[in-house]
Amino acid sequence: MVTQTAYLDIPWGIILILLPLVGAMFCFLFPRKVKVLGLITNIGITMSVFGLGWQLLEQGIYRHSVGGWGAPLGIELYADGLSMLMLTTTALVGFAISIYSTSYFNQTLAVRFWPIWLCLLAALNALFLSADIFNLYVTLELLGLSAVALTALTGSKEALTGAMRYLLATLLASLAYLFGVVLLYHSFGSVDLTVLAETIKASPAVWAAMGLMGTGLLLKTALFPLHFWLPPAHGSAPAPVSALLSALVVKASFYILIRLWFTLFEPLMDGDGVETLLGLLGSAAILWGSVQALRQSRLKLLIAYSTVAQIGYLFLIFPLATSVGSVAWNGVAYLIISHALAKSAMFLSAGNLLHYGGHDRIADLDRVVQRLPLTAAAFGLAGVSIMGLPPSGGFIGKWLLLEAALANSRWDLVAVIILGGLLAAAYVFKVIGHTFTQAPVTHEAKSVSASMEWAALLLAVGAILLGFLYVPILSILEISEIAITSGGGL
Amino acid sequence: MTAAIFYALVGIALFCTGLFGLIINSHLLRKILAINIMGSGVFLVLVALAKRTENMPADPVPHAMVITGIVVAISATALALTLMLKVVKETGHATFPDDEEK
Numbered sequence: 250m251v252t253q254t255a256y257l258d259i260p261w262g263i264i265l266i267l268l269p270l271v272g273a274m275f276c277f278l279f280p281r282k283v284k285v286l287g288l289i290t291n292i293g294i295t296m297s298v299f300g301l302g303w304q305l306l307e308q309g310i311y312r313h314s315v316g317g318w319g320a321p322l323g324i325e326l327y328a329d330g331l332s333m334l335m336l337t338t339t340a341l342v343g344f345a346i347s348i349y350s351t352s353y354f355n356q357t358l359a360v361r362f363w364p365i366w367l368c369l370l371a372a373l374n375a376l377f378l379s380a381d382i383f384n385l386y387v388t389l390e391l392l393g394l395s396a397v398a399l400t401a402l403t404g405s406k407e408a409l410t411g412a413m414r415y416l417l418a419t420l421l422a423s424l425a426y427l428f429g430v431v432l433l434y435h436s437f438g439s440v441d442l443t444v445l446a447e448t449i450k451a452s453p454a455v456w457a458a459m460g461l462m463g464t465g466l467l468l469k470t471a472l473f474p475l476h477f478w479l480p481p482a483h484g485s486a487p488a489p490v491s492a493l494l495s496a497l498v499v500k501a502s503f504y505i506l507i508r509l510w511f512t513l514f515e516p517l518m519d520g521d522g523v524e525t526l527l528g529l530l531g532s533a534a535i536l537w538g539s540v541q542a543l544r545q546s547r548l549k550l551l552i553a554y555s556t557v558a559q560i561g562y563l564f565l566i567f568p569l570a571t572s573v574g575s576v577a578w579n580g581v582a583y584l585i586i587s588h589a590l591a592k593s594a595m596f597l598s599a600g601n602l603l604h605y606g607g608h609d610r611i612a613d614l615d616r617v618v619q620r621l622p623l624t625a626a627a628f629g630l631a632g633v634s635i636m637g638l639p640p641s642g643g644f645i646g647k648w649l650l651l652e653a654a655l656a657n658s659r660w661d662l663v664a665v666i667i668l669g670g671l672l673a674a675a676y677v678f679k680v681i682g683h684t685f686t687q688a689p690v691t692h693e694a695k696s697v698s699a700s701m702e703w704a705a706l707l708l709a710v711g712a713i714l715l716g717f718l719y720v721p722i723l724s725i726l727e728i729s730e731i732a733i734t735s736g737g738g739l
Numbered sequence: 740m741t742a743a744i745f746y747a748l749v750g751i752a753l754f755c756t757g758l759f760g761l762i763i764n765s766h767l768l769r770k771i772l773a774i775n776i777m778g779s780g781v782f783l784v785l786v787a788l789a790k791r792t793e794n795m796p797a798d799p800v801p802h803a804m805v806i807t808g809i810v811v812a813i814s815a816t817a818l819a820l821t822l823m824l825k826v827v828k829e830t831g832h833a834t835f836p837d838d839e840e841k
Contacts, residue, residue, distance in 0.1 A: 390811045394818055406829045413822050420774050420815055428781050435788040
């Protein structure tokens with residue numbers, strides 16, 4: 250019993266933020282040992298996430314005042330069910346991508362990749378543990394800068410211009426968000442989310458703050474029509490980086506958006522103008538992104554546009570969910586994690602195909618099924634989850650959204666959800682079809698290492714397995730003070 | 740109009756000028772400068788609004804935030820400038836590819 254209480258007293262939240270930073274520094278100092286150092290850090294992170302999860306299950310919501318200074322002055326760390334799920338997803342996806350990266354990068358690139366990736370991991374963990382809007386700004390900037398640096402990693406023409414576009418978009422978005430923070434702080438004298446939720450009142454400054462923060466976060470999440478920076482950045486980055494960006498980085502800004510919306514702004518809303526607008530943009534993103542994906546001839550761009558479409562589904566939370574813990578809310582939380590697993594699996598398999606054939610033109614994929622069966626299986630399984638076929642995680646997420654749309658008699662959204670699924674099937678099968686046939690152009694094939702194939706396959710299997718974990722995942726999601734203290738609003 | 744409100748309005752004006760500059764200029768250096776002007780605008784509003792009433796001393800928290808903001812802005816500018824130099828070295832132009840076609 251003594252050891253158990255000692256284990257529960259460890260401040261896992263602090264370790265989750267400090268460990269990757271220390272790891273990044275060591276990677277920087279000992280460039281020859283980057284792979285080992287990076288893997289050790291990732292193992293440490295995964296264990297700390299489980300430690301934090303245990304604490305959360307035993308003691309409820311996690312709070313920690315850094316350095317003993319409480320909310321108004323100091324920085325507080327906070328984790329509830331949603332943050333826990335995001336942290337777990339980050340740790341697991343990050344771990345698989347790390348394994349993949351040990352074989353993917355040569356020594357020159359590995360020396361650059363690992364320190365920045367560990368900084369990105371620290372930024373993600375800090376973001377999911379933050380409870381005040383200014384801290385969220387700092388983590389957003391850390392995240393944005395490391396993501397841009399990773400995009401530019403290879404130094405090719407496309408990668409550099411893609412990274413530049415991404416950098417300008419992300420800086421603009423952060424400044425808009427910061428302006429919102431300024432207005433909220435001036436009006437209510439606090440940046441702490443819990444304090445703000447109690448004191449916030451409708452006023453012009455609040456609406457201006459909502460507009461600025463919302464626009465900034467939409468730009469970072471790449472919601473249609475603010476997605477212009479995403480395909481070039483995600484399409485030209487190295488495969489593990491694209492996987493990180495699509496699976497985790499865009500979800501981080503969406504996470505802030507729903508946190509702010511459901512704790513601060515939603516209880517103040519009179520009409521449903523904003524919800525309708527976001528729902529419309531989400532629907533437009535689903536259809537536009539899927540059609541664009543279908544039109545691409547390069548595999549990585551197809552997957553990048555598919556991300557634009559899948560992000561659209563997340564925004565259906567605004568017209569469908571009225572409170573934390575409702576059906577649509579659970580559905581979107583489910584979609585976030587299943588998309589993270591499936592999309593990273595897809596990008597990693599695309600990386601394998603690119604490495605194998607030296608190109609990612611879909612029409613020239615040459616009998617991949619026979620030559621790289623594990624990679625083809627990974628792509629197929631991930632595709633099942635993206636399309637939303639049972640028994641995958643994507644199916645549960647979309648089913649819950651569909652249920653909420655039916656319950657609210659939103660037939661337009663029902664149509665969009667189903668149509669989006671059909672279009673997703675079309676673009677996934679377009680790729681799978683070409684993997685079976687012989688290509689007109691044959692090419693010199695390079696061998697792909699087993700760890701790269703298995704990392705992709707494990708992520709894809711994870712996306713399918715999520716379909717069976719409905720009950721435990723929802724029970725973790727229920728650890729939330731808003732769902733308990735309020736029936737409808739705060 | 741108090742001095743604080745005046746500075747805040749100047750800050751908003753700077754933010755809008757920067758945004759305008761970011762959109763209409765195609766040269767990357769000008770875009771980076773525009774982002775910096777926007778940042779200065781936000782920082783000015785933050786510092787100015789710290790003084791809530793005439794007689795009370797100013798709230799120190801926004802000043803601490805501005806320092807954090809400036810550190811972030813410096814690192815972001817450094818990254819942006821390095822990236823711009825690399826883009827120029829690779830492509831020979833300090834603009835985005837599709838801006839050249841227009």
